[in-house]
Amino acid sequence: MARNRPDSSGFCLLPPSASVILPMATRSKSSQRWLKEHFSDPYVKKAQAEGLRSRAAYKLEELVERDRLLKPGMVVVDLGAAPGGWSQWVRQSMGDSGRVVALDILEMPSLAGVDFIHGDFREDEVLAQLEAMLNGHAVDLVLSDMAPNMSGVDAVDLPRAMHLAELAMEFADRHLRPGGAFLIKLFQGVGFDDYVRALRKRYTRVVIRKPAASRKRSTEVYALAQGRLPASAG
Numbered sequence: 001m002a003r004n005r006p007d008s009s010g011f012c013l014l015p016p017s018a019s020v021i022l023p024m025a026t027r028s029k030s031s032q033r034w035l036k037e038h039f040s041d042p043y044v045k046k047a048q049a050e051g052l053r054s055r056a057a058y059k060l061e062e063l064v065e066r067d068r069l070l071k072p073g074m075v076v077v078d079l080g081a082a083p084g085g086w087s088q089w090v091r092q093s094m095g096d097s098g099r100v101v102a103l104d105i106l107e108m109p110s111l112a113g114v115d116f117i118h119g120d121f122r123e124d125e126v127l128a129q130l131e132a133m134l135n136g137h138a139v140d141l142v143l144s145d146m147a148p149n150m151s152g153v154d155a156v157d158l159p160r161a162m163h164l165a166e167l168a169m170e171f172a173d174r175h176l177r178p179g180g181a182f183l184i185k186l187f188q189g190v191g192f193d194d195y196v197r198a199l200r201k202r203y204t205r206v207v208i209r210k211p212a213a214s215r216k217r218s219t220e221v222y223a224l225a226q227g228r229l230p231a232s233a234g
């Protein structure tokens with residue numbers, strides 16, 4: 001099956017208006033609002049003060065600590081990792097032990113102790129690179145914060161996001177050790193309930209979380225699936 005979809009691109013760090021063609025006045029207004037909101041955001045300030053690459057790291061911190069997801073020595077895969085806040089936080093939390101493999105369609109400045117693959121997760125060759133890097137080792141924790149470039153049009157954005165989520169679930173199906181955990185960003189809307197149902201068939205416990213650092217107006221939530229059942233269950 002072809003994994004790639006040529007029509008979608010991946011990027012979530014620009015103001016939402018950067019990807020869509022809008023009249024100049026509208027575009028500059030929403031860009032300005034985004035920049036104002038971004039630089040007055042307490043999590044952005046905290047990340048800058050603490051030397052973390054993204055405010056997203058605080059979402060992961062809350063999610064991981066609440067459910068004690070991380071232990072030294074784990075093999076962790078971080079999908080949609082750039083600019084690197086999650087990988088950085090995981091690496092710091094595990095100290096020198098374990099392994100962190102990160103992947104993103106965007107380039108990411110290197111992080112000590114993190115193996116990075118630059119490529120589109122939808123492409124078979126990129127998946128093959130990731131699998132080669134794992135070299136047959138089972139994964140303890142799969143993280144996916146992947147998000148496509150949002151156009152603001154749900155009918156376009158949600159299928160793109162869901163396609164990435166489905167590929168991440170397939171990856172977790174194949175590479176998580178039995179009992180392992182999968183944490184994924186999802187957007188509420190078409191396909192969400194079916195996706196969560198599919199997770200429940202594969203894991204003993206599935207919860208939906210909205211961490212404090214996740215913006216209230218965003219439809220993003222995180223599904224945490226723990227206790228991967230044997231492969232036949234999925």
Ligand SMILES: C[S@@+](CC[C@H](N)C(=O)[O-])C[C@H]1O[C@@H](n2cnc3c(N)ncnc32)[C@H](O)[C@@H]1O
Pocket residue numbers: 009010011012013053054056057079080081082083084085086087103104105106119120121122145146147148149164
């Ligand atoms: C919200 S950001 C991740 C932030 C990251 N967790 C952090 O803490 O720095 C979402 C990421 O998903 C990536 N992405 C989107 N589509 C992708 C794809 N097809 N393959 C790989 N990465 C993709 C984007 O490039 C972007 O860096």
